Amino acid sequence: MVESVWGPPGIPIIGNGFELGRLPTWKLPQWLRKHADVALSEGHNYMKLQLVNKYFLVPLNAEAVKPILDSNTEITKGVDYKFIEPWIGTGLLTSTGTKWKTRRRLLTPTFHFKMLDGYVAIFDRESRRLCKYLEKFDGKEVDLFPIVKNCALDVICESAMGVSVNALETEKNPYVKALLDMGWLLLQWALNPINWFLPFYILSGRSSLYKKVVKELTDFTKNVIAQRKKEFESGNRKKLGNKITFLDLLLEANQENKLSDEDIREEVDTFMFEGHDTTSSGIAWILWSLACHSEIQEKVYEEIKTALDGFDSSTEITVESIKETPYFDSVIKESNRLWAPVPLIQRDLQNDFNTGQYILPAGATILISPIVIQRNPKVWGENYLDFKPERFDSSKEKDYNPFDYIPFSAGPRNCIGQRFALLEEKVMVMHIVKNYRMKATMGFHENEGQTEIVTKPHKGIRVLLEKR
Numbered sequence: 108m109v110e111s112v113w114g115p116p117g118i119p120i121i122g123n124g125f126e127l128g129r130l131p132t133w134k135l136p137q138w139l140r141k142h143a144d145v146a147l148s149e150g151h152n153y154m155k156l157q158l159v160n161k162y163f164l165v166p167l168n169a170e171a172v173k174p175i176l177d178s179n180t181e182i183t184k185g186v187d188y189k190f191i192e193p194w195i196g197t198g199l200l201t202s203t204g205t206k207w208k209t210r211r212r213l214l215t216p217t218f219h220f221k222m223l224d225g226y227v228a229i230f231d232r233e234s235r236r237l238c239k240y241l242e243k244f245d246g247k248e249v250d251l252f253p254i255v256k257n258c259a260l261d262v263i264c265e266s267a268m269g270v271s272v273n274a275l276e277t278e279k280n281p282y283v284k285a286l287l288d289m290g291w292l293l294l295q296w297a298l299n300p301i302n303w304f305l306p307f308y309i310l311s312g313r314s315s316l317y318k319k320v321v322k323e324l325t326d327f328t329k330n331v332i333a334q335r336k337k338e339f340e341s342g343n344r345k346k347l348g349n350k351i352t353f354l355d356l357l358l359e360a361n362q363e364n365k366l367s368d369e370d371i372r373e374e375v376d377t378f379m380f381e382g383h384d385t386t387s388s389g390i391a392w393i394l395w396s397l398a399c400h401s402e403i404q405e406k407v408y409e410e411i412k413t414a415l416d417g418f419d420s421s422t423e424i425t426v427e428s429i430k431e432t433p434y435f436d437s438v439i440k441e442s443n444r445l446w447a448p449v450p451l452i453q454r455d456l457q458n459d460f461n462t463g464q465y466i467l468p469a470g471a472t473i474l475i476s477p478i479v480i481q482r483n484p485k486v487w488g489e490n491y492l493d494f495k496p497e498r499f500d501s502s503k504e505k506d507y508n509p510f511d512y513i514p515f516s517a518g519p520r521n522c523i524g525q526r527f528a529l530l531e532e533k534v535m536v537m538h539i540v541k542n543y544r545m546k547a548t549m550g551f552h553e554n555e556g557q558t559e560i561v562t563k564p565h566k567g568i569r570v571l572l573e574k575r
């Protein structure tokens with residue numbers, strides 16, 4: 108049971124809460140890694156963290172994480188997700204049991220590779236806009252992170268709902284503002300337990316802000332759905348090239364009575380939540396890795412040039428041209444290894460769970476940190492902190508277990524948007540590298556991953572930008 112699992116020493120009753128509460132969030136990955144090394148060296152493949160009366164059990168390697176991620180029964184997410192349920196409901200991300208299984212089956216075809224062509228056309232168009240926008244920073248130092256984040260938001264609004272919010276050029280859109288406020292509220296709630304104390308939450312004004320933001324976000328989606336449904340029913344489906352939006356696919360299921368209007372709203376809002384902060388974090392770290400390693404950046408540039416057959420400004424990036432870049436694939440994988448965009452994955456155990464080494468009790472929370480697993484020196488070597496795309500050389504035999512590399516999680520509840528995300532990362536970075544040279548203004552590891560909803564670069568992505 109829990110007592111037999113090793114954990115970093117804490118204070119009686121409070122456990123590790125005091126230390127963790129004071130730890131800057133960008134130091135959390137190293138803190139976890141340091142203690143994981145102690146646990147592993149003493150023969151444990153789990154460690155426990157105690158926050159007052161709550162235990163978090165952290166699997167430390169592939170052997171420990173595989174049974175839980177592979178489980179078809181332990182699929183219930185942690186309580187932290189409850190906070191966003193008034194917004195995203197119990198859609199694919201937060202539901203469990205039969206509801207989750209039915210939704211997963213219904214939504215899987217929306218990410219079928221045939222559907223991705225239409226999304227890639229959006230990535231291409233929005234990335235071109237991004238490169239145009241960046242022209243004003245030519246020869247200057249700029250933080251690319253907020254810019255990429257806005258572009259990713261434009262991409263997800265277009266892909267999910269067929270709506271343009273133009274976050275890249277305007278901060279005034281009320282929907283964009285509400286999304287930013289929601290991000291802030293979620294972070295405050297997750298990081299600072301004082302917010303869990305209802306009287307404080309009400310008196311600090313956060314409760315009323317929360318209600319206002321939820322209303323703004325859900326009203327927006329409801330209006331888009333109502334409008335689209337009218338067009339859809341009149342047979343006027345707005346086409347994206349020859350493909351349709353995610354919402355249109357859901358409306359088809361609606362016509363077959365498989366999803367109600369509210370079900371559709373839940374899923375669209377789930378994709379809005381899951382689909383832009385994650386990719387902007389992924390893209391940001393790839394750009395950072397390239398900006399810190401100029402020889403790797405040039406190699407990627409040359410590979411893209413060949414794949415796009417020389418390229419001029421009108422060259423469109425398509426699913427076909429993306430296939431021809433194996434080195435760039437390795438660069439993306441290595442970046443997602445070192446800086447997994449989703450810092451923590453949770454499962455709330457519904458039953459006692461036998462890991463082979465321990466029996467973990469029902470009610471405990473399994474806390475999976477992809478960064479901890481992906482920085483295990485026993486798997487990735489003593490140079491695990493170095494950026495080495497050759498670790499993922501496709502011509503070499505894989506010398507790691509698939510569960511040692513889990514940026515998109517694994518098993519039945521893995522990321523349904525993985526292919527969408529990787530294509531978006533590729534297209535956006537390809538456009539930037541094709542048009543600009545980036546040079547970091549500080550050392551690679553001076554920038555750390557801040558554990559927020561996503562792994563955020565705590566010093567931004569500050570680079571000197573130079574037009575090619």
Ligand code: HEM
Pocket residue numbers: 199200201211377378381382383385386389447448449452453514515516517519520521522523524525527528529
């Ligand atoms: C770099 C980008 C992304 C990363 C690293 C990422 C990673 C993840 C991870 C770690 C999970 C949790 C799985 C678990 O609990 O075991 C997840 C779930 C999910 N992701 Fe992503 N994600 C990304 C982008 C996206 C995008 C673009 C979409 C949609 C357009 C998306 C939609 C979802 C959904 C709906 C789930 C819940 C799946 C389920 O529970 O069945 N993700 N993602």
